[in-house]
Amino acid sequence: xxxxxxxxxxxxxxxxxxxxxxxxxxxxxxxxxxxxxxxxxxxxxxxxxxxxxxxxxxxxxxxxxxxxxxxxxxxxxxxxxxxxxxxxxxxxxxxxxxxxxxxxxxxxxxxxxxxxxxxxxxxxxxxxxxxxxxxxxxxxxxxxxxxxxxxxxxxxxxxxxxxxxxxxxxxxxxxxxxxxxxxxxxxxxxxxxxxxxxxxxxxxxxxxxxxxxxxxxxxxxxxxxxxxxxxxxxxxxxxxxxxxxxxxxxxxxxxxxxxxxxxxxxxxxxxxxxx
Amino acid sequence: xxxxxxxxxxxxxxxxxxxxxxxxxxxxxxxxxxxxxxxxxxxxxxxxxxxxxxxxxxxxxxxxxxxxxxxxxxxxxxxxxxxxxxxxxxxxxxx
Numbered sequence: 001x002x003x004x005x006x007x008x009x010x011x012x013x014x015x016x017x018x019x020x021x022x023x024x025x026x027x028x029x030x031x032x033x034x035x036x037x038x039x040x041x042x043x044x045x046x047x048x049x050x051x052x053x054x055x056x057x058x059x060x061x062x063x064x065x066x067x068x069x070x071x072x073x074x075x076x077x078x079x080x081x082x083x084x085x086x087x088x089x090x091x092x093x094x095x096x097x098x099x100x101x102x103x104x105x106x107x108x109x110x111x112x113x114x115x116x117x118x119x120x121x122x123x124x125x126x127x128x129x130x131x132x133x134x135x136x137x138x139x140x141x142x143x144x145x146x147x148x149x150x151x152x153x154x155x156x157x158x159x160x161x162x163x164x165x166x167x168x169x170x171x172x173x174x175x176x177x178x179x180x181x182x183x184x185x186x187x188x189x190x191x192x193x194x195x196x197x198x199x200x201x202x203x204x205x206x207x208x209x210x211x212x213x214x215x216x217x218x219x220x221x222x223x224x225x226x227x228x229x230x231x232x233x234x235x236x237x238x239x240x241x242x243x244x245x246x247x248x249x250x251x252x253x254x255x256x257x258x259x260x261x262x263x264x265x266x267x268x269x270x271x272x273x274x275x
Numbered sequence: 276x277x278x279x280x281x282x283x284x285x286x287x288x289x290x291x292x293x294x295x296x297x298x299x300x301x302x303x304x305x306x307x308x309x310x311x312x313x314x315x316x317x318x319x320x321x322x323x324x325x326x327x328x329x330x331x332x333x334x335x336x337x338x339x340x341x342x343x344x345x346x347x348x349x350x351x352x353x354x355x356x357x358x359x360x361x362x363x364x365x366x367x368x369x370x
Contacts, residue, residue, distance in 0.1 A: 058313040
């Protein structure tokens with residue numbers, strides 16, 4: 001792989017400069033792609049934890065499938081990030097050999113697994129965000145990213161449908177299921193706002209026509225989720241007194257280190273192993 | 276939670292346009308809409324189908340194994356029910 005730079009959106013961008021600095025374009029483009037890829041990768045890891053823990057074996061399969069869809073998106077996005085970075089890192093190097101501070105995912109996806117209602121609340125928000133995101137990235141000036149989005153948007157529409165179906169049933173189910181679904185919504189609420197916050201790499205990507213400003217997604221995402229909650233007889237939680245921040249800058253919460261340890265330790269214990 | 280809580284559904288998958296829906300298996304789901312989605316995840320994950328039907332297993336009236344003899348054996352010696360007793364004219368095509 002070239003270490004001299006690469007193309008992004010058809011434009012040749014500078015590679016690493018002497019001294020190891022990335023050119024500005026390459027560094028912003030890489031950061032943007034990593035943000036998208038890390039969201040998918042980390043949530044895939046959390047969803048894989050549900051295997052054998054879901055209420056039914058059928059739901060094990062459903063959550064596993066959704067996790068694998070996200071893993072596929074992460075692979076494409078990290079591969080593209082590695083190409084754009086031009087430093088010779090492939091998807092494996094980016095997924096398995098980066099440390100916590102280099103991950104750019106939001107806090108929502110790294111939080112520990114709660115109960116099933118809690119997971120459906122998280123999935124409803126996250127998949128609604130991804131549907132809005134990918135349906136806009138289909139028009140990205142970067143053909144590779146547009147292609148990834150085109151494939152991914154069908155997958156995340158299904159994820160959103162899955163979460164929607166469950167939120168409707170739990171919310172409008174029994175007294176207990178309603179209460180627990182509402183508690184799940186309250187628990188994830190402090191992590192929702194970060195999905196719609198702009199960050200430097202996203203501003204750069206939006207200005208170049210390759211990305212989307214997260215703040216433009218917040219409205220449609222909120223509308224969709226509100227609609228589901230209405231139908232499910234649930235209430236949108238009050239604005240939380242604090243909200244998560246910093247994920248896009250590599251500042252993460254306590255569970256992230258444990259997640260990475262579990263996800264990365266085989267790859268790091270046996271470097272370059274294949275099977 | 277045990278499987279007792281969720282009813283059983285039978286899943287029928289159509290492999291491609293023009294073919295019949297064929298019984299693929301069964302699964303548990305809280306209701307028919309969720310059964311469809313579970314069936315999608317369990318039985319069409321390798322592009323096995325273009326259409327799915329689900330039917331609550333309770334809604335199927337099935338012949339009983341106890342009645343097998345009286346149901347099916349009497350057909351065993353009725354060879355005249357097979358269309359093998361007349362010659363097909365040579366100029367009949369597509370038969």
